[in-house]
Amino acid sequence: QKEVEQDPGPLSVPEGAIVSLNCTYSNSAFQYFMWYRQYSRKGPELLMYTYSSGNKEDGRFTAQVDKSSKYISLFIRDSQPSDSATYLCAMQGAQKLVFGQGTRLTINP
């Protein structure tokens, strides 16, 4: 079993829809939880960063962490075609970053 599980998709939604992306993890030592966005032929870029259970909002993006269930989510409101990318969840513990498989998201105009 992988330490971090993420549905690879692909996920295709119409412009303006609310998108929900999820990851589960098995290692209780993970302390920090991140979402990276990766455009085609580019490196990942940090989108959201959280370290506690609960919600964190940044513009149209909301990151949610539930440590008791070992489950994290990323919500995108009012999705735009420019949000089309691969979204990678990542967990950090002991200075080691472990990534999920990534979910390929397409927002259709």
Added chain:
Amino acid sequence: EAGVVQSPRYKIIEKKQPVAFWCNPISGHNTLYWYRQNLGQGPELLIRYENEEAVDDSQLPKDRFSAERLKGVDSTLKIQPAELGDSAVYLCASSSLAGTRNEQFFGPGTRLTVL
């Protein structure tokens, strides 16, 4: 501020040939990472440097992979000889120990194709 620079961006070689990738981290970042990203997968750590010291190379296939970070700045990752299964994107990232967030900044990667 310039980001992480990697070269070459693309490399096509035949199996059993050697190949090298170069990374220049963000100025002032003392931690440097090399990741491998297979198609449709997330990045997986190969090696982490703190300045010039390799502090985590447990996932580096040492029979064919080697890395160095002379003077604690630029780094080179080498594969010799390359195998078909080495086809992947090799990502370099850097971070600063300053602050608690330890955000990693990634370069665009080198896409390796082994024929």
